[in-house]
Amino acid sequence: MTQSDYKHGTCAWCGNQEEVFRDNMLCDTCDSDTVYCTVCRSRQHHESKCRHVFQSHGCGEWRGAGFDPIDNEMKAPFHRLLSAMGEDFAVDLKTAIRSGRFFTWTIAPMIGGGGMLELNGMPQRDGRSMLFEWGDALIKLGEGRRAEELHDGYRWIVSLYKRNTTKANRTTLAWIDQWLWPFAGAAS
Ligand SMILES: [Zn+2]
Ligand SMILES: [Zn+2]
Structure with a gap:
């Protein structure tokens, strides 16, 4: 300056x-x-x-979605999070974001650990609600050895909110597809 x-x-x-x-x-x-x-x-x-x-x-x-909704430098950290969570999560996250109802909600206890994390908009699996199950898996990762390298990918999905972050939602859906099918489109 x-x-x-x-x-x-x-x-x-x-x-x-x-x-x-x-x-x-x-x-x-x-x-x-x-x-x-x-x-x-x-x-x-x-x-x-x-x-x-x-x-x-x-x-x-x-x-974040409110800073740069097409931030390509977030793709690698986001893919790292998907790799840690697995394919079922990636597919469900895609469904949730596309529904326009995806957002995370943290329920922190007044004292001590053991908070809960809601992932809204997630589809059911075998008739089970995944509202808290995916959140539990994310919390486990957040408390594990890889917490630091997964921080940015996690914060990125937290920055998405329903249809308020349309551009970042679209970016994220494209990243999920690229993670699910890394070789699709390579020929074109
Ligand atoms: Zn000032
Ligand atoms: Zn904001």
Whole structure:
């Protein structure tokens, strides 16, 4: 950033009088601590943000359906999550997203561990509701040795919400197909 990117003014987020960026009227701190969510159409702070945005594991770059719904760098982490969860999950996730009813919901206990994770929109399997079963499998992975490498893929699916994230839903459906049939389309 050069000096000409700044001007003296009032930060649009914290209200401090200081040097702010000309384009978004934010001070340096607020520029890195906040992000604009295109789903909510409002700026989010990393300490209390909406579900559509998250910071990647490691480098802390902003990601998610509300930040970049066609973010190709999320494909590899998302595929890693599918590989850890397996084909049945991939197929069910596809059905859930296509139904327009997919979203995750965390039920955290007041004290101690043992939270629950709902995966809404998932189809039944052999007459059984999978609302919590897939969530249990995800929680197990999140508590396991591979938790760190699966973080971004998991946060990506959490950033999807029903039909509010249409673009990211479409991206995710394409990624699922590419994972299910890696050689399809290779000839074309
Ligand atoms: Zn500020
Ligand atoms: Zn949002």
